[in-house]
């Protein structure tokens with residue numbers, strides 16, 4: 001089993017440098033895949049109300065027998081934005097997870113047209129004070145949205161989970177995160193596989209280190225200071241994806257991978273995307 005190193009978040013919590021995505025892992029097979037992932041060393045689990053798998057994640061956590069070592073993430077969906085709505089949403093998530101606490105609670109999408117993400121974040125801060133949430137963060141927030149929640153609540157999110165992969169390295173937003181003390185978390189870190197893993201430049205760099213293309217990509221994320229959360233239903237791939245801390249890419253190699261930049265791959269511009 002791989003030991004995944006941690007970094008310290010702005011609220012003092014030890015946070016894994018790599019976690020496990022669970023989107024599409026549902027039902028008994030989904031639970032089994034998450035149990036396998038925990039057995040393979042993953043300690044950070046990423047879920048959301050909208051993945052409709054909080055029960056599966058909670059069941060996997062109980063089956064693992066190491067609840068206290070795990071950081072369980074879930075996310076407030078757009079339809080639950082608002083102060084009271086978020087408190088109600090958190091109660092629903094806790095009930096479905098069957099856990100006493102959400103370890104990392106994120107706003108899934110800012111939905112700026114609705115304009116209720118500040119009160120949503122305030123509710124999360126209050127849930128944290130009450131011990132129902134350990135760490136508060138956001139997802140898909142722009143620099144302007146981060147500044148606004150910080151100014152209006154006085155609390156800096158510990159994490160911003162954003163689309164990031166070699167086709168979309170997010171240099172500017174990562175620099176903002178660094179200056180504010182926010183940890184970047186990369187969603188779809190393998191670009192949902194797409195053609196990324198067949199890119200010549202990634203193949204060449206992987207060969208130079210005797211690792212797989214996937215491992216080279218995930219090491220690129222961690223060396224850029226982001227926590228990738230690759231999803232895999234396949235135990236052998238879970239092991240491969242977690243085993244990325246035994247080699248270092250050079251500065252030139254990091255830059256060559258970032259050179260694949262082409263922009264967002266999906267319709268996920270936080271200024272316009274609405275997700276309920």
Ligand SMILES: NC(=O)C1=CN([C@@H]2O[C@H](COP(=O)(O)OP(=O)(O)OC[C@H]3O[C@@H](n4cnc5c(N)ncnc54)[C@H](OP(=O)(O)O)[C@@H]3O)[C@@H](O)[C@H]2O)C=CC1
Nearest residue numbers: 021022023046187188189190191192214230231232233237
């Ligand atoms: N906050 C947000 O808005 C969003 C958050 N997310 C989160 O990010 C997580 C990860 O993103 P996701 O979209 O799932 O995409 P990923 O980039 O993690 O890619 C997952 C795909 O890659 C395949 N794969 C995984 N490992 C390997 C490997 N070693 N070799 C070859 N193929 C591999 C998987 O196949 P297989 O399972 O068959 O092994 C699956 O098809 C999600 O599960 C979710 O938790 C995702 C999107 C948006």
Ligand SMILES: O=C(O)C(=O)[C@@H](O)[C@H](O)C(=O)CO
Nearest residue numbers: 023048108109187266268275
């Ligand atoms: O997976 C998530 O967290 C999402 O936010 C979804 O929008 C995802 O990006 C998707 O593709 C849904 O079809």
